Amino acid sequence: KIGEVADEVPVNAFAVGGFVRDLLLKKRNLDLDIVVEGNGIEFAKHLAGRLGGRYRTHERFSTAMVLMPDGFKIDIATARLEYYEYPAALPTVELSSIKLDLYRRDFTINAMAVQLNPQQFGTLIDFFNCQNDLKQKEIKVLHNLSFVEDPSRIFRAIRFEKRMSFTMAPHTARLIRNAVKMQLFGKAADTRFFSEIRLIFSEENPIPAIQRMADFNLFQFLWPDLKPHLKVDRRFLHILLQAQRAIDWYRLLYLKEECDNWIVYLLAIMGRSKAEVLEAFCKRFLVPQKITDNLVWQKMHADKVANLLARRNALRNSEIYWLLQDLDIEGLLYVMAIARKSTVKKAVSNYVTEMRQAATLISGRDLMALGYEPGPAFKIMLNDLLDARLDGIVTSKSEEITFIQE
Numbered sequence: 371k372i373g374e375v376a377d378e379v380p381v382n383a384f385a386v387g388g389f390v391r392d393l394l395l396k397k398r399n400l401d402l403d404i405v406v407e408g409n410g411i412e413f414a415k416h417l418a419g420r421l422g423g424r425y426r427t428h429e430r431f432s433t434a435m436v437l438m439p440d441g442f443k444i445d446i447a448t449a450r451l452e453y454y455e456y457p458a459a460l461p462t463v464e465l466s467s468i469k470l471d472l473y474r475r476d477f478t479i480n481a482m483a484v485q486l487n488p489q490q491f492g493t494l495i496d497f498f499n500c501q502n503d504l505k506q507k508e509i510k511v512l513h514n515l516s517f518v519e520d521p522s523r524i525f526r527a528i529r530f531e532k533r534m535s536f537t538m539a540p541h542t543a544r545l546i547r548n549a550v551k552m553q554l555f556g557k558a559a560d561t562r563f564f565s566e567i568r569l570i571f572s573e574e575n576p577i578p579a580i581q582r583m584a585d586f587n588l589f590q591f592l593w594p595d596l597k598p599h600l601k602v603d604r605r606f607l608h609i610l611l612q613a614q615r616a617i618d619w620y621r622l623l624y625l626k627e628e629c630d631n632w633i634v635y636l637l638a639i640m641g642r643s644k645a646e647v648l649e650a651f652c653k654r655f656l657v658p659q660k661i662t663d664n665l666v667w668q669k670m671h672a673d674k675v676a677n678l679l680a681r682r683n684a685l686r687n688s689e690i691y692w693l694l695q696d697l698d699i700e701g702l703l704y705v706m707a708i709a710r711k712s713t714v715k716k717a718v719s720n721y722v723t724e725m726r727q728a729a730t731l732i733s734g735r736d737l738m739a740l741g742y743e744p745g746p747a748f749k750i751m752l753n754d755l756l757d758a759r760l761d762g763i764v765t766s767k768s769e770e771i772t773f774i775q776e
């Protein structure tokens with residue numbers, strides 16, 4: 371259908387990038403990136419109309435996004451026709467724009483396209499022998515300036531290498547080392563860095579990628595404040611592994627609430643630092659204020675709670691409940707990751723699996739039925755009752771009523 375719409379407009383439309391890579395690897399990829407030779411915006415409008423989806427356009431960049439009712443997302447970009455003006459009488463030369471578009475991409479494995487127009491439907495477009503690199507499982511840039519143009523690609527190289535168990539071509543690895551030496555990250559005023567760091571930490575297992583980042587000396591740039599322990603030493607690795615264990619443990623509980631794993635890893639990396647270090651990191655990488663505030667708050671609160679839990683033995687369930695109740699799931703898993711005592715881990719795991727869902731059986735309405743006047747005292751009574759439930763003092767509704775009346 372997409373191809374038919376392309377013919378109608380008419381434009382040449384191609385599926386590109388990660389979609390094609392994953393198609394050839396027979397892996398699922400839920401995002402479709404399309405590049406159009408011609409008017410991409412016009413194409414997006416037609417496509418949305420035909421597929422019953424909504425669209426959003428970015429006229430300035432000639433890009434658009436079509437969102438299908440089932441949540442499937444199609445990103446559309448326009449391959450600009452580039453004209454090379456020759457001096458004097460020579461004619462202007464038009465470069466095949468899809469070729470140029472692919473040449474500007476990050477790695478060869480992401481630089482293939484599949485034509486979508488019906489007549490040529492399914493034709494693989496591979497100008498740079500990319501298929502061979504995919505077969506050889508190699509991450510390779512298309513040209514020497516790739517990391518200069520976009521240093522955030524360094525993180526992408528690492529992410530793809532570790533995710534798919536590929537290897538970096540030696541020349542590409544050399545270009546990364548050069549880019550690091552040249553301090554290309556000097557000015558981090560680019561939101562792409564944080565997006566890529568976040569994507570690395572969201573991978574199924576980010577630890578090998580984090581170690582690879584250390585290999586490439588990227589820590590000095592990412593976390594200059596971690597100076598004394600700049601490398602992935604044993605303790606550092608231990609915290610990361612504990613974070614991973616906590617995340618895996620949580621995943622197997624199959625609870626409804628989703629966990630943003632990247633937050634747990636980021637907090638874990640900062641496990642031995644003060645909250646200010648995390649804050650400085652967020653500033654440097656232009657992390658949106660709301661996310662920064664939440665990260666910093668979770669860290670400060672979690673560190674405090676972790677300390678308290680470690681210092682005090684034999685806490686009652688109700689005490690643990692009130693200590694932990696303001697933390698998000700990410701902050702809770704972070705406490706599990708940094709805790710050295712098994713009693714602390716146990717307290718948190720207990721809280722996540724049991725206490726967090728605890729509620730009193732009677733409600734404010736029941737209190738009114740018992741003849742109590744509504745008001746601030748209600749909250750206190752219900753909280754006391756919750757404590758009694760958590761500590762096993764009351765276990766049924768009738769016991770709750772007796773507890774209140776006493």
Ligand code: CTP
Nearest residue numbers: 387388389403474475476477480481520522523
């Ligand atoms: N791309 C690029 N340089 C970047 C980011 C992206 O050249 N810094 C190109 C790549 O060709 C990539 C495409 O844009 O394939 C889409 O980017 P993105 O959706 O971020 O990556 P995917 O390759 O789809 O990877 P993922 O599987 O992680 O979604």
